Amino acid sequence: MKKICYGLLSFLFIGLASCTKEDTRSSLEGRIDVRVSTDWSLADAESRASEEVAPEINDFALAIESADGKVSNSWDSFGRFQPVSVPVGTYLVTASYGDANAEGFDALSYLGSTTVEVGKDETAEASVTCTINKARVILSYTDDFKSYFSSYSAYVSSSKGNKITYADDETRGAYFVPGNLELFLEVTRQGVSQKVTLNPKNFTAEVKHEYRLTMDVDASTASLKIVFNDNPSSEQNVDINISDEALNAPAPxxxxxxxxxxxxxxxxxxxxxxxxxxxxxxxxxxxxxxxxxxxxxxxxxxxxxxxxxxxxxxxxxxxxxxxxxxxxxxxxxxxxxxxxxxxxxxxxxxxxxxxxxxxxxxxxxxxxxxxxxxxxxxxxxxxxNNGFAVALPEYVSYGSTTMTAGLTLEGDPALIKFYYIYLGAPQEFTAKNIDIQPGTEENKYKVTFTYPEPLVDTENGVKFKAQYGAKTIERTFKVEDPELTLSLKNGDADVWATKAYLQVVASAKSRSSRTISSSTVEIQYKDGEEWKVWPNQSYDSETGLFLLTGMGEGASETQGVSYTLRAVYKRAGEASSFSQELSLTTEPKSQVGNAGFEDWHTESHSFNVSADFFGNPHYRDWYLPWNENEADIWWAVNSKKTMLSECTAANLDFKVFPTVSWSSSNKSSGEKSIQIATIATGAWAIPTGGSVTSRAGEIWIGTANDSGDHASEGHSFVSRPNSLSFWYQYSPVDSETFYMKIELKAEDGTVIASNEIASGAAEAVGTTITLPFEYSENKKVSSIYMVFKSSTQDSPGYNSQVTMEIAGKDQTSHIGSVLRIDDIKLNYE
Missing domain, CATH: 2.60.40 (Immunoglobulin-like)
Known part of the structure; x- marks a missing residue:
């Protein structure tokens, strides 16, 4: 059924747009008139004399809103509506009745809407049909059901958390927001000890539908039957055991x-x-x-x-x-x-x-x-409530790496996770970058955060995040715009072992009156409580950077030297303004491990030849350039490549020696040098047709696999030296040459500095050579790699049964070119 009502036409327009004094509409206006009708039909509903009467149209609410949301108005009663004058455009007209979220017997509600286009000087008629926007549920009971139970009632639980109770004589339908509904029966039967609650039916209610659930009992089978609607196409009946035994069974x-x-x-x-x-x-x-x-x-x-x-x-x-x-x-x-x-x-x-x-x-x-x-x-x-709160400062100094905040928490502050924003994503502060100190009041703390990079974003500020359990606080603090700032343009990459590059920038407000140059700006360092001019500084106008040299005095192989610096702007030779303080630490003056090759240990290995005349297996000593049980091993050797595999003569194993050993008689200083030799192995006992293999000796920074090949190359390293020096002695065979290379790599694997000796010449006495480095990129070093080879030939030559010192004693073998290395040193300015 439908009920229709039209808005009253009138020359008096209640406008959503303003009118002129002469009451003339804008040349870009039109009107909206509305008619509202209701359709109270429900799918699967029966026609009953008790059917609800549709509400009066004038009791409906009305709303009109433009598509862009800029123009809107509403009426709580359609009876107060009159056609309205509005700007040309698209409008959504909505009519409603009742509370759309209420549920119950008196929760009937309607809703309808339509879209209209309003043209210039035209009246657009919006026809809105309102329908019931809920589902209706009706419960009934057969006489068999009523006689089987001595008392009964029911309730329906909705997904909105409401519980609507149906008395045993309730015939009305209750209205529910569409969603999941659960039917519960509370029944009592003579001979059953207590009232039993059953949940025999659950279903999903759809809008504008009526659901009729009829409770019936088949006493002959002691079963509860629920007829769900009357239409066979939509029936979803259930059959449940309600015998005395089942009813007496304990509930969950x-x-x-x-x-x-x-x-x-x-x-x-x-x-x-x-x-x-x-x-x-x-x-x-x-x-x-x-x-x-x-x-x-x-x-x-x-x-x-x-x-x-x-x-x-x-x-x-x-x-x-x-x-x-x-x-x-x-x-x-x-x-x-x-x-x-x-x-x-x-x-x-x-x-x-x-x-x-x-x-x-x-x-x-x-x-x-x-x-x-x-x-x-x-x-x-x-x-x-634990009172979790963070009070950030309004400003921090430009270029500062620390920020101090107030923290309130009734709980353990160590459980808080703090984050800074880097490249748009939150990064958690590490424990070493957070200092939490108790305040003067209970549950109050002072927290100092150390940022990985200087804070310099004066335009957007710095975003900060703190999380305790599931509770999150996000704030932003600002960075001051100072007159003068001192910073590292490329971060830590600008700080070397003996020098640092610094950037000095005048703020936007003072830039016009401050020119950065070596005559107007000087860099100072803090010596105790006194500020002194850094003695070795220069300015490059092309790069805009100050260079400080002569740093790092007193640095060790593992620790650099820390400095606190500032920039000073001078007028007529006098300081007029200062930058913030900048703290930095130089790189350590690192060296490679076992650089003098004084540390060795020996391992014995058997190889595949028959036993000697006494039946004893054959062994040879291998010499490895690190101490036994060394935790940090730098060097690898290819000695396993000289394992004898083809010789079957028991008396010729003396000809098998490792390619790498140490020498005590040929060295630069200390007690030993490393001896890298070409060794030949093979079936020496076979007069003809024997197979002989010669291999160049090789050492490198890294690790070797079981075959003596490279398993890895390089070792972690954090410094950038200026050059490499080492002592060497080389005795080649057949005018052969040796090979050497060094590489310094950044964390991303990029080689940023290298040098090599592609064809090293003979050197009988021994000499020291220095290889300089030129850095291609301004990046920190992450690893170092170095390799030495006794020959550049694929099949190097060898001498027959040469006797020479190997690991402190004279031994005879088939030896080719011999390269000795000692006193490797990385040089810093």
Missing amino acids: EFAAYGFTSGNAIEVMEGSTVSDKLEAYLNASSGLAKCELITVSEALKAQGWPESVDLMNLTTEQSQKLTELGLSTKGLGANHDKIALVDFKNVLPYLYCTSDGNDVHTFTLRATDVLTKVSEDLVLKVTTR
Whole structure:
């Protein structure tokens, strides 16, 4: 059925747009007139004498809004509406009646809308048909049902958390917002010890539909039958056992551990309890459903579902509940008759959404296979507001690397995670970059943060984030725009072992009156409490950088030297303004490990030849340039490549020696040098047709695999030397040459400095050579690689049975070119 009413036409326009004094409309205006009709029909509804009467059209509310949202007006009663004058455009006209979110017998509501185009000097007629925007549910009982039970009632629970009770004589229909509905019957039968609650039917209600549920009993089979609607195409009937045995069977029962159902426990916001916080469920007839209904603004904001069946979770729901600390056992696909729900680890995710305390409610309700329903178990948690707050300074100095903030927290401040924003993404402060000190008041702290780079964004400020449990604070503080700033243009890459490049910039407001040059600006360093001019400084006008040299005095191989610097602007030779202080530490003057090759140890290895005349297996010593059980090994050798594999003569193993050993007689200083030799191995006992292999000796910074090949190249390193020096002695065979290379790499693998000796010449006495470095990029060094080879030939030559010192004693072998290295040194200015 429809009821229609038209808006009253009038020459008096209540305009959404303004009018002129002469009451003439703008040349770009039109009008809107509205008619509203109602259609109270419902799908699957029966025609009944008691059918509700549609409300009066004048009781409907009306709203008109432009597509861009700039023009809007509304009327609480359509009876007050008159055609309106509006600017040309598209408008949405909406009519409504009742509360769209209410549920119950008196919760009837209507809604309708339409879009109209308003043209110049035209009247657009908006025709709005309003329909019931809810579902209606009607319950009824057959005489057999009424005679089987001595008393009965029902209620319907909605997904909005409402519970609408139907008395035993209720014939009206109740209205529900579309969504999931659950039907519960509370019945008592003579001979059954107590009232039983059943949950025989759940369904999804759609808008503008009527659902009729008829309760019937077949006494001969002791079964409850629910006829769902009368239309065979939409019937969804159920058949449930209601024998005395089934009704007397115990309903599912919850037991609480660590709390009392309905009584709130109090926890500090972001913390948990030390004892259990569990719900134990026993369903002797077997579980069918376990509902969890949650009321918590904090969990809702984190994606926790408000109502779920813990036995039928989606993947997304399961992941979210687990992520937020809920643990269950005995539910899901492998459920049985008992189950456990553990809430303990959920507590840290509960926080207060206002300045006061918050209450979070978890309701558990179980249904067994007989549709019997447990009593609700209610866990209430009151989170006490911990006062978590961070007070940031309004400004910090330009170029500063620290920021000090005030912290308020009733709890452990060590559990807070602090973040800075880098390249648009939050990065967590490391523990060493946070200093938390107690304040003068309880629960008050002073926190100093050290940023990885100077704070220089004066336009956008610095974003800051703090997180305690599930509660997050995000703030922004500003950076001052100083008259003069001192900084490292390229960060730490501008600080070397003996020098540093500094940038001095005048602020925008003072730039016109301050020219940066060597005559107007000087760099000073702090010596105790006194500021002194750095003695070795220069300015490059092309790069705009000051160069400080002569730094790093007193640096070790592992530690650099720290300085506090500032820039001073001078007028007529006198200081007129100062920059902020800048702290930096030079690179250490690092060296490679075992650079003098004094550290060695020996390992014995057998090789594949027959035993000697006495049946003893054959062994040879290998010499490795690091101490036994050394934790930090720098060098690798290819000695395993000289393992004898083809010789079968038992008396010729003396000809097998490692390519790398040490020498005590040929060295630059100390007791030893490293001796890298070409060694030949093969079937020496075979007069003809024997196979002989010669291999150049090789050492490198890195590791070797079981075959003596490179497993890795390089070792961690943090300094940038100017050059490399080493002593060498070379005795080649057949005019061969040796090879050497060094590489310094950045963290991304880029080689930023290198040098090599492609064809090293003979040197009988021994000499020291120096190789300079030129750095291609201004980056920090992350690793160093070095390699030495006794020959550049693929098949190097060798002498027959040469006797020479190997590891402190004369030994005979087939030896080719010999390269000795000692006293490797990385030089810094």
